[in-house]
Amino acid sequence: MAEVLVLVELNPADGTVRKGTLEALTAARALGEVSAVVAGGPGVAAGARDALAEYGASKVYVAESPEIDEYLVAPKAEVLAQLVAQVSPAAVVIPSSPEGREVAGRLALKTGSGFLTDVTEIAADGTATQVVFAGAQIVHSKVTTGTPIYTLRGNSVAPEPAPAAGEQVPVEVTLSEQAKLTRVVDKVVEQKSNRPELTEAAIVVSGGRGVASAENFSIIEGLADSLGAAVGASRAAVDSGFYPHSFQVGQTGKTVSPQLYIAVGISGAIQHRAGMQTSKTIVAVNKDPEAPIFELADFGVVGDLFQVAPQATELIRARRG
Amino acid sequence: MNIVVLVKQVPDSGTQRSLDPSDNTVARATADNVINEIDEYAIEEALQVKQAQGGEVTILTVGPASATDAIRKALSMGADKAVHVTDDAIHGSCAVQTSAVLAAALQQLDYDLVLMGATSTDGQVAVMPALLAERLGIPQLSGAQKLTVEGSTVKVERQTDGGFWALEAPLPAIVSTWDTINEPRYPSFKGIMAAKKKPVETKSLADLGIDPATVGLATATSAVVDFAGRPPKGEGVKVTDEGDGAQKLVGYLAEQKLV
Numbered sequence: 001m002a003e004v005l006v007l008v009e010l011n012p013a014d015g016t017v018r019k020g021t022l023e024a025l026t027a028a029r030a031l032g033e034v035s036a037v038v039a040g041g042p043g044v045a046a047g048a049r050d051a052l053a054e055y056g057a058s059k060v061y062v063a064e065s066p067e068i069d070e071y072l073v074a075p076k077a078e079v080l081a082q083l084v085a086q087v088s089p090a091a092v093v094i095p096s097s098p099e100g101r102e103v104a105g106r107l108a109l110k111t112g113s114g115f116l117t118d119v120t121e122i123a124a125d126g127t128a129t130q131v132v133f134a135g136a137q138i139v140h141s142k143v144t145t146g147t148p149i150y151t152l153r154g155n156s157v158a159p160e161p162a163p164a165a166g167e168q169v170p171v172e173v174t175l176s177e178q179a180k181l182t183r184v185v186d187k188v189v190e191q192k193s194n195r196p197e198l199t200e201a202a203i204v205v206s207g208g209r210g211v212a213s214a215e216n217f218s219i220i221e222g223l224a225d226s227l228g229a230a231v232g233a234s235r236a237a238v239d240s241g242f243y244p245h246s247f248q249v250g251q252t253g254k255t256v257s258p259q260l261y262i263a264v265g266i267s268g269a270i271q272h273r274a275g276m277q278t279s280k281t282i283v284a285v286n287k288d289p290e291a292p293i294f295e296l297a298d299f300g301v302v303g304d305l306f307q308v309a310p311q312a313t314e315l316i317r318a319r320r321g
Numbered sequence: 322m323n324i325v326v327l328v329k330q331v332p333d334s335g336t337q338r339s340l341d342p343s344d345n346t347v348a349r350a351t352a353d354n355v356i357n358e359i360d361e362y363a364i365e366e367a368l369q370v371k372q373a374q375g376g377e378v379t380i381l382t383v384g385p386a387s388a389t390d391a392i393r394k395a396l397s398m399g400a401d402k403a404v405h406v407t408d409d410a411i412h413g414s415c416a417v418q419t420s421a422v423l424a425a426a427l428q429q430l431d432y433d434l435v436l437m438g439a440t441s442t443d444g445q446v447a448v449m450p451a452l453l454a455e456r457l458g459i460p461q462l463s464g465a466q467k468l469t470v471e472g473s474t475v476k477v478e479r480q481t482d483g484g485f486w487a488l489e490a491p492l493p494a495i496v497s498t499w500d501t502i503n504e505p506r507y508p509s510f511k512g513i514m515a516a517k518k519k520p521v522e523t524k525s526l527a528d529l530g531i532d533p534a535t536v537g538l539a540t541a542t543s544a545v546v547d548f549a550g551r552p553p554k555g556e557g558v559k560v561t562d563e564g565d566g567a568q569k570l571v572g573y574l575a576e577q578k579l580v
Contacts, residue, residue: 072479072488073451073461098447098464105448106455108417114542115417117446127546132445133338138551145417145542181460182494186487188478197482203579227580245466245501246482251334251442252359252500260579270335274442281577282557283570294559299573303562311567316580319571 002032002090005083006057007076007103008048009095010040012187015047017055019200020095022159024152025055028093029162030124035059035089037171039079041069045168053166055159060166065173067180073099074179077106079171084111084147091126096151097199104149113146118255120156120278134251134270135277154199155257191244198230198247203260206232206249206276207242210265210286210305214242219309220264226316232256232276234266250275265305268293285309322376322470324367325430326400327423327437327449329357330384330391334442344538345545346413347443349385356391359438361398363498365505366468367436368399374470377401379430383411383422389521396516397508403519404430408526413538416444420452422536425529427457434475435495439464450497460490463497 006028009018021036028034036057038045045062052060061083068075080092080103092107094100096118108115119128126148130139143149198204205227207220217233224231233243235250249256251274261279266272268284268291276282277296284297285308294300301308332338332352341348367378380395380403382388392403406426414422427435440447454461460475462468466485467478475494478485480501508516526533534540560569574580 072486073463074455077455101446101448102451102461102463105416105446105451108542109420109452109455114415115448116543117448131551133443134334135551136337137339137548139340139548140546141543142546143543178458181454182462182488182490184486185489187481187484188487189484191483193483244483245499246480246484251445252440255445260574260577274334281579283573285566285570289559289561294557296554296557297559298554298557299570300557300559301562301566301570302559303566308562308566308570312570315567315571316574319575319580 003087004028004032004034005080005089005092006034006036007080007092007094007100008036008038008052009097009100010044010048015044017048017051018095019159020097020152020154022051022055023154023157024093024095025052025057026159027122027152027157029056030122031126032090033058034164035061037061037063037080037083039063039068039076041066049166049168054161054163056162056164057166058164059169061169061171063171063173067175068173070184071180072182072184073102074106074181075175077103077110078175078179079173080107081110083171089147091148091150093122094149094151096153101151104151108149111147113149114143115149116141116143117151118153119150120153122150131278134274153255153257195224196228196230198232198254199256201230201258203227203229204232204249204256204258205229205262205264206234206266207237207264208234208266209236209240211237211242217243219306223262223264223309223313226313234272263293264309266293267291268296322370322374322433323379323431324370324376324434324436325379325381325427325432326364326367326395327435328360328364328380328382328391328395329441330354330382330388331357331441331443338443340545340548344413345548346538354387354390356394357438357441359440359498359500361505362500362502363436363438364395364398364400365503366498369503370434370470379404381423381426381430382406383419392521393516394508396519397513398506399512401519403521404524405521406524406529408533410526410533410537413541414536415541415543416446416448416452417542418536420449420456422529422531424453424456425531426524427453429529433492434470437497439497439499450495454495460494462488462490462494465496465498466501468496468498468502
């Protein structure tokens with residue numbers, strides 16, 4: 001059976017395997033026998049191996065070198081290109097983070113291949129599904145040149161365990177000078193949060209212009225926390241300075257696809273819909289009965305968010321005890 | 322400091338967009354086409370760097386003849402000149418092929434810094450800075466919320482979840498910007514008038530030394546098999562809050578086993 005490489009992404013905080021990687025391991029099984037690739041600083045693979053084996057990695061390639069983390073994107077692409085040349089995989093699957101997409105692009109050039117980004121499904125014959133134009137169109141595409149490279153959109157595939165050997169295979173890392181051009185001098189965390197990561201979360205609660213101030217976003221955070229959800233914001237809310245840009249959902253922000261998306265005080269402009277339209281269930285609270293968000297909503301409440309959201313928070317807390 | 326800004330014309334994301342059923346490429350001919358919004362932030366950043374350091378700002382676009390509208394908009398903001406690569410053979414090119422065309426065009430220009438928007442609103446692939454950096458062998462500093470040039474060094478804050486990475490590289494380099502980096506200026510009347518007289522050089526694939534058979538739909542590295550409109554969602558439930566809206570909302574979540 002052909003080998004399929006999956007590039008592993010780890011949580012920066014604790015070195016555990018990110019959910020998007022478990023999803024990629026699950027999706028990659030349709031294409032062949034899965035090998036995980038861990039590339040990072042010395043010792044980085046130690047906390048990852050068990051989860052990778054549990055989710056179907058027959059092999060775990062371990063490429064460890066301090067230089068991999070010191071330079072942006074290019075080192076990981078070089079490590080993967082070296083492995084592609086060695087094992088001639090049937091495909092490469094990468095979680096669709098900004099870094100993952102950039103690694104995919106560089107890898108495509110290095111290996112003379114095509115790549116497809118942000119796919120939501122990969123069929124056994126290699127056909128991938130993409131949802132484009134703010135969720136308006138579903139496209140099926142195939143890579144026609146070289147080794148197919150895919151980046152998988154978060155929350156598109158449910159991760160399923162499928163225990164495999166997880167045999168560790170060390171990879172020698174020798175980076176070219178070309179891979180060492182952009183130095184990562186510092187990694188700055190500005191907002192520490194115990195909430196789930198926006199693109200990984202099963203539930204997202206987002207606030208918009210209707211929230212009316214930065215202070216009022218505590219209402220959105222309260223509702224999110226009652227549900228164990230991530231917090232998002234519309235562009236209007238971000239542009240007004242209510243919430244930081246890294247939480248923006250939409251065309252110029254994050255694309256999310258959670259089980260449940262709750263839009264509070266968001267009108268539903270195309271800019272926003274582009275980032276959340278593929279959510280499984282959409283709930284909206286807005287005082288304007290004509291707001292376009294209601295066209296998308298499975299359940300909508302026409303009402304004052306300052307009444308409805310805090311009350312809902314209390315009711316959910318009471319249910320959860 | 323010579324700066325090249327890559328600008329793309331895209332179908333207006335505020336309108337209905339589709340693929341062309343005849344060849345499964347983005348329907349550009351029938352679309353309402355505009356400058357890719359995030360590119361305006363890259364243009365603004367280029368103008369600010371020029372203001373501080375001197376030099377020239379050149380706009381580079383690959384696209385059909387109609388892309389001149391996007392070029393004029395960029396020039397009216399204050400860029401000095403433009404290069405428009407246009408050739409029928411480019412139609413339907415994938416990102417890999419487009420990056421070859423852009424890289425060849427850049428190699429004919431004198432640049433210290435290449436700037437571009439972090440993503441386009443049509444394809445949303447967000448990979449072009451990485452592809453060009455790979456092809457040109459120059460540093461990639463993508464996803465910038467802040468840019469500073471100090472001598473021959475470029476420093477960028479790359480936006481990440483809940484923070485940023487501080488990046489540093491020698492010039493020449495390629496930087497992509499998010500819409501957090503600045504507030505783009507509106508073209509002034511004077512700027513709009515001046516843009517009409519600014520030089521726009523048109524180049525074909527032959528001018529770039531690219532064999533037309535290596536680009537375009539027929540030799541793209543990926544192909545669209547088929548596409549369809551996403552099935553409309555079933556009619557949702559909409560209730561008006563009369564003091565019981567929250568109760569109904571939570572009731573719905575419970576019914577769906579979401580809480």
